Amino acid sequence: MNDLLKHVLDTRLNRPMHRRRFIQGAAGLATLTVLGAGGSAFGEEKLGGPLNFFGYDGEQGANVAKDFLEKNDIQLNAAFAGAADETLTRFKTGGRGSMDIMTMNKDFQRSVIDAKVELFQPLDLARIPNAAGLFAGFKDANWLVRDGKTYGVPMIWGxxxxxxxxxxxxxxxxxxxxxxxxxxxxxxxxxxxxxxxxxxxxxxxxxxxxxxxxxxxxxxxxxxxxxxxxxxxxxxxxxxxxxxxxxxxxxxxxxxxxxxxxxxxxxxxxxxxxxxxxxxxxxFWSDAYAIAIDAPNLANAYGLINFITSPEANATLATELGSGCTVEKAYDLLSDDMKKLYDYSHVRAPGAGILGAQTVVPxxxxxxxxxxxxxxxxxxxxxxxx
Structure with a gap:
């Protein structure tokens, strides 16, 4: 892919990165941390050690999950994609076996799943109990579910x-x-x-x-x-x-x-x-967390995803990124100004309405x-x- 195409893909597919930089730069807003949210992701599963993230800047949730990461002794190693297809390129050129969590634009993730290209592993939703709190439209998102298997958990939309x-x-x-x-x-x-x-x-x-x-x-x-x-x-x-x-x-x-x-x-x-x-x-757009095939730090990956899909963390991440929340109870925690930004009737509907029906990126x-x-x-x- 040439440099020009990589640049313009960044503009569309990496939109949340630009949002976060704008909020923290021009807007000057303070970053937020959700406090008092330690513990394991699932049962007594032990967390700790490295967690390797590759995706859009800001969506690793380092600010939001700071207390969670410290309490569980997780070292978040984040590298950032300039375009959605860079994640697949990284995976195919030496990244397999070292990548844990990824974030994906819905249109690109849909195309990868439909093409049956190796990149994502199906998720064990029992290890992400907070995902049960997603809006109805995200529980059966047609860009994430194939043959009864779920390949991602949406964290923001707009x-x-x-x-x-x-x-x-x-x-x-x-x-x-x-x-x-x-x-x-x-x-x-x-x-x-x-x-x-x-x-x-x-x-x-x-x-x-x-x-x-x-x-x-x-x-x-x-x-x-x-x-x-x-x-x-x-x-x-x-x-x-x-x-x-x-x-x-x-x-x-x-x-x-x-x-x-x-x-x-x-x-x-x-x-x-x-x-x-x-x-x-x-x-419309939406970004989701996914876990790579052969992820080496699986427990930590599930732990962070489960944490970010708690109502408090999801509301805080949505606010930090100027986006819509994906967890139903997170909506009640948003400021009035944030609630007014997006029409939540779409994500409250099965299939996420027009959000699920639309494809924008060619x-x-x-x-x-x-x-x-x-x-x-x-x-x-x-x-x-x-």
Whole structure:
């Protein structure tokens, strides 16, 4: 995979890493630790020694689980992925037998499980009793369960709506293609993300499955994006950059944004609101813990996953990462502002509603007349320089 593709995959698939850095940097929020939560993961199973994590920065839960790790004498060794496929690459190039816990974007994990590629081991949920407290939508997540076996435990989720300044706009149009209206000239900010933007506009022009595009459908989606290009004031390098642009007033309408940006803006004395086009709506994401095949520190892996899925720890992690919680009782522990960020009716429904039905990230390789991720990357680069 070339460097360009690795960069853009980082933008979409590693989104929680950018969220955490933004929260602790620009927002300046203190990290949180859940106290008084020692003990073993399952029965009298003995914990202690190393625990090797590979995944998205922040999702190892080092701050949240600090007391748990210390009480159980667990040494957390964390290495971070810049893109979802790096985990599989690490596993295949000497990592097997040394990797314990991994975190995964739902679309990538779905593709690995469906392809029956060796990476994850099926989980013994008896060793993760706190997983019984997951929202209904995560208990039978179709991207994690195959043939009655579960391969991951979701820890955070979210969506990517429009964010705007209510002093400038009363709402958003019905479709993303409607942002071509000249009244938006110089007001729109996008994220530097080929997959999210192309997906949204492919949906807006009527493609049935916007994650699987033919060359003609990709061209149609990009042509629709080009109609809004005269109205784009900036393309943010990250979600944090995108938020700063709106907080400064250099743009007033963000497409494919992040609900937590409204809280960050509020802390800086700026009001932003969130919503989505009535017809086109928005897309969703979720990340989960998984355990590698041949994990050498299995008890510690199960112990940490069980700890993070306790209501207190899950609420704290969701708050730290500006995301939705996955444990039902964790919701009651969130602040009012955090509760308002996401529509929990989706994850309360069996199958997680649209969260389970959607796939956003395209396949990395072409399949027949369906183009692969590289074609999306090249199309996005062409859009930016046009």
């Amino acid at each position: 969506d990517e709506p429009c964010i705007w300044n209510p002093t400038k706009w009363q709402g958003v149009p019905d479709r993303y293609t409607d942002f071509a209206d000249p009244k938006y000239k110089g007001e729109i900010v996008l994220l530097d993300d080929p997959f999210g933007n192309i997906w949204l506009f492919a949906k807006s022009v009527g493609v049935k499955d916007p994650s699987r595009l033919t060359k003609a459908e990709l061209d149609k989606a990009v042509a629709a994006m080009m109609t809004i290009k005269p109205n784009v004031a900036a393309i943010g390098a990250s979600l944090g950059d995108m938020a700063d642009i709106m907080i400064r007033g250099d743009a007033s309408m963000g497409l494919g944004g992040w609900a937590y940006q409204t809280i960050i803006a509020k802390q800086k004395g700026v009001t932003l609101v969130v919503g989505s086009p009535a017809v086109d709506d928005r897309f 396949k990395q390789e072409p399949e027949g007349d369906i183009v692969g991720a590289q074609a999306w990357v090249e199309a996005w680069q062409a859009f930016k320089v046009a």
